[in-house]
Amino acid sequence: MYEGIVQDLIDELGRLPGVGPKSAQRIAFYILDADPGDVRRLAEVLTVVKEKVRFCITCGNVAESEQCRICADPRRDLSMLCVVEESKDVVAVERTREFRGRYHVLGGAISPIEGIGPDELRVKELMQRLADDTVTEVILATDPNLEGEATATYLTRLLRPLGLRVTRLASGLPVGGDLEYADEVTLGRAFEGRRSIDD
Amino acid sequence: MHVTHLSLHDFRSYEQVDVPLSAGTTAFIGANGHGKTNLVEAIDYLATLGSHRVASDAPLVRAGASQAVIRASVVRDERSALLEVEINPGKANRARVNRSQLPRARDVLGWMRAVLFSPEDLALVKRDPSDRRGFLDKLLVLRSPRFAGVKADYDRILRQRNTLLKTAGFARRGTSGDAAVATLDVWDEHLAHTGAELLAARLQLVDALQPYLGTAYARVAADATADRTSAAVTYKPSFELAEAVRDRTVLSEALSAEIARRRKDELDRGISLVGPHRDDLTLTLGELPAKGYASHGESWSFALALRLASYDLLRADGDDPVLILDDVFAELDRGRRDQLAAIVGTAEQVLVTAAVAEDVPDRLTGQRFDVHDAQVTSV
Ligand SMILES: Nc1ncnc2c1ncn2[C@@H]1O[C@H](COP(=O)(O)OP(=O)(O)OP(=O)(O)O)[C@@H](O)[C@H]1O
Ligand SMILES: [Mg+2]
Ligand SMILES: [Zn+2]
Numbered sequence: 145m146y147e148g149i150v151q152d153l154i155d156e157l158g159r160l161p162g163v164g165p166k167s168a169q170r171i172a173f174y175i176l177d178a179d180p181g182d183v184r185r186l187a188e189v190l191t192v193v194k195e196k197v198r199f200c201i202t203c204g205n206v207a208e209s210e211q212c213r214i215c216a217d218p219r220r221d222l223s224m225l226c227v228v229e230e231s232k233d234v235v236a237v238e239r240t241r242e243f244r245g246r247y248h249v250l251g252g253a254i255s256p257i258e259g260i261g262p263d264e265l266r267v268k269e270l271m272q273r274l275a276d277d278t279v280t281e282v283i284l285a286t287d288p289n290l291e292g293e294a295t296a297t298y299l300t301r302l303l304r305p306l307g308l309r310v311t312r313l314a315s316g317l318p319v320g321g322d323l324e325y326a327d328e329v330t331l332g333r334a335f336e337g338r339r340s341i342d343d
Numbered sequence: 344m345h346v347t348h349l350s351l352h353d354f355r356s357y358e359q360v361d362v363p364l365s366a367g368t369t370a371f372i373g374a375n376g377h378g379k380t381n382l383v384e385a386i387d388y389l390a391t392l393g394s395h396r397v398a399s400d401a402p403l404v405r406a407g408a409s410q411a412v413i414r415a416s417v418v419r420d421e422r423s424a425l426l427e428v429e430i431n432p433g434k435a436n437r438a439r440v441n442r443s444q445l446p447r448a449r450d451v452l453g454w455m456r457a458v459l460f461s462p463e464d465l466a467l468v469k470r471d472p473s474d475r476r477g478f479l480d481k482l483l484v485l486r487s488p489r490f491a492g493v494k495a496d497y498d499r500i501l502r503q504r505n506t507l508l509k510t511a512g513f514a515r516r517g518t519s520g521d522a523a524v525a526t527l528d529v530w531d532e533h534l535a536h537t538g539a540e541l542l543a544a545r546l547q548l549v550d551a552l553q554p555y556l557g558t559a560y561a562r563v564a565a566d567a568t569a570d571r572t573s574a575a576v577t578y579k580p581s582f583e584l585a586e587a588v589r590d591r592t593v594l595s596e597a598l599s600a601e602i603a604r605r606r607k608d609e610l611d612r613g614i615s616l617v618g619p620h621r622d623d624l625t626l627t628l629g630e631l632p633a634k635g636y637a638s639h640g641e642s643w644s645f646a647l648a649l650r651l652a653s654y655d656l657l658r659a660d661g662d663d664p665v666l667i668l669d670d671v672f673a674e675l676d677r678g679r680r681d682q683l684a685a686i687v688g689t690a691e692q693v694l695v696t697a698a699v700a701e702d703v704p705d706r707l708t709g710q711r712f713d714v715h716d717a718q719v720t721s722v
Contacts, residue, residue, distance in 0.1 A: 250382060254529070257503055257506050261525075262525065262526060293529065297529045298526055298529045301529070
C-alpha cells in the first residue's frame with residue numbers, strides 16, 4: 145500500500161479494463177515521473193472526451209454532435225442496416241470498405257452472467273428504426289463467440305416476422321473471437337459471403 | 344509416440360528437474376511423497392491440460408512460485424517436437440510447440456497422447472457420474488482435440504443458461520415482467536445444438552470402446568468365474584432416448600423436446616436438468632451393475648480394463664500413446680500383476696512408478712530412476 149493519493153491513483157487505474165494491479169502500479173509511477181505538461185494534456189483530453197462525446201441518437205455510435213458522422217452522411221444506403229455490439233466494431237467494419245449502409249450499435253451482447261438481457265441493449269431502438277419499410281436488409285455482425293451468437297439468434301427470432309432479409313456474416317471469422325480484432329481481409333470476405341438466416 | 348526428455352520448472356514439488364527418457368519401459372522408484380506421481384502427472388497434463396488429482400491448476404504450481412512450466416520433447420512418426428506449457432493459475436495458460444506460441448493453450452491438445460492408470464481410477468467404478476463423464480470427455484479430446492472447444496462452449500452455455508434460469512425463476516415468482524424468459528428460448532436452442540454435438544460424440548465413443556473393454560476385462564480378470572468375466576459399458580442419457588440414435592440432428596431435436604417438456608421444473612429449481620452434463624455411464628459385470636455390487640478387486644480390475652480399453656482404442660487410431668502406470672501394481676494380486684505386465688509390455692513407451700522396486704514386475708523394469716526428495720537420478 146502506498147500513501148493516500150498515490151494509492152487512489154493506482155486504484156482508479158486498476159478499475160480500467162485490461163489493467164491488473166501490477167500494470168496499474170507501473171502506469172501510476174510512470175505518471176508521477178512524467179512531464180507535467182504531458183499529464184495535463186492527458187487530464188484535459190479525459191475531461192473533454194466525457195463532455196463532448198455523446199452517443200448518436202439514431203444508431204448509438206459515438207458522435208460529436210446529435211448524430212454520428214455516418215448517420216449524417218446522405219450518401220449512405222438507407223436500405224441496409226448492420227447491427228454490431230460496440231462502437232469499435234463500427235470502426236472495424238468501416239475499415240473493410242465493403243459496407244455502405246448504416247449501423248445500429250447494441251451496446252453489448254446478451255450475457256446472463258453479466259446481467260445483460262435484451263432490455264439492457266438497444267433492442268427497442270432497433271425495432272423502432274425498422275418500423276417503416278426503409279430498411280430491407282439487416283446484417284447481424286455480432287462477435288463470433290457464444291454471446292454474440294446468442295444475440296444473433298435472439299434478434300433473428302425477433303426480426304424474421306417483419307419480412308426483412310436477415311443475414312449473418314459468413315463463417316471464416318476466428319471462432320471465439322472479437323470482431324474488432326479480425327483483419328480487414330477476413331472481415332471483408334465475411335461481409336461478401338454473408339448468408340440469409342433461414343431454418 | 345514417446346517422450347525423449349521431460350523438464351519441469353516449479354511444477355508441484357519440483358523447482359527444476361530434467362529427465363532423459365527413451366522408448367521402452369522406465370520405472371521411477373522412491374518412498375511415499377518424494378515426487379513420483381508429480382513427474383508422470385506432468386506428462387498427463389500435456390496430454391489433457393488437466394490433472395487426474397485436482398480440478399484446478401493452483402496446486403500444480405510449486406508453493407511460493409507463481410508459474411509452473413512443463414517441457415517435453417516427443418517423437419512421433421520419427422519426427423520430434425518440443426512441447427511447452429506454462430501454467431498460470433488465475434490467468435490464461437500458454438503453450439508453445441517448437442518454440443512458436445500457439446493462439447490458445449488448448450491448441451496444444453493432440454500433440455501429446457498419454458493414458459494414465461492410477462489409484463484414483465477406482466472412482467470411475469465407485470464414485471459419481473461426474474467422474475465417468477470426465478473419463479469419457481478426456482478420452483474424446485485425446486481422440487479428437489476439437490472437442491475441447493465443443494466442451495468449453497457447452498460449459499459456458501450451461502453457465503449462462505443456469506444464471507438465466509435463476510433470474511427468470513425469481514422474475515416469475517415476483518411481479519416484474521419476465522424479460523429473462525424471452526431469451527431462454529435462445530439458450531435452449533444453443534444448449535440443444537452444442538449438447539447434441541457432444542452427446543453424439545460420446546455415444547460413438549462408447550460404441551467404439553465397448554469391444555476393447557470386453558477383451559481387456561477378460562484378460563485382466565482371467566481367473567474370475569465364467570459369469571463374472573463379461574464387462575460392459577453403456578451410455579446413460581439424462582432422458583429417454585431411443586438406443587440406436589447417433590445422428591446429431593435427431594439428438595438435437597430430442598434434446599429440444601425434452602428441454603421444452605422440463606421447462607417448468609427447470610424454472611422452479613433454477614438449473615438445467617437436461618443435457619450431457621447430467622448423463623452417466625452404466626458399467627456392468629456379468630448381469631449386475633458394477634457400482635454397488637462388484638467386489639473391491641473386481642472394481643479395481645474394471646477400472647484397469649477401462650484404461651486398457653482406452654489405450655487400445657487410441658492405439659487402433661494409429662499412434663501408440665505413452666502408457667503411464669502410477670502405483671498400480673501394489674494394489675494387484677500376483678496373477679493380475681503378471682497379466683497387466685504382459686499386456687502393456689508391447690507398448691512403445693511405458694512409465695511405471697512404485698514405492699519399492701519389488702512391486703514392479705521384472706519384465707517392466709527397463710531403465711530405472713530413483714526419486715528422492717524431488718531429485719531424480721538414473722541408476
Ligand atoms: N504445489 C506444490 N508445491 C510444493 N510441493 C508440493 C506441491 N504439490 C505437491 N507437493 C508435494 O509433493 C509430494 C507428493 O509427491 P507425489 O504425489 O509425486 O508423491 P509420490 O512419490 O507419488 O508418493 P506416493 O508413493 O505416496 O504416491 C508431497 O510431499 C507434497 O507435499
Ligand atoms: Mg504417487
Ligand atoms: Zn449514428
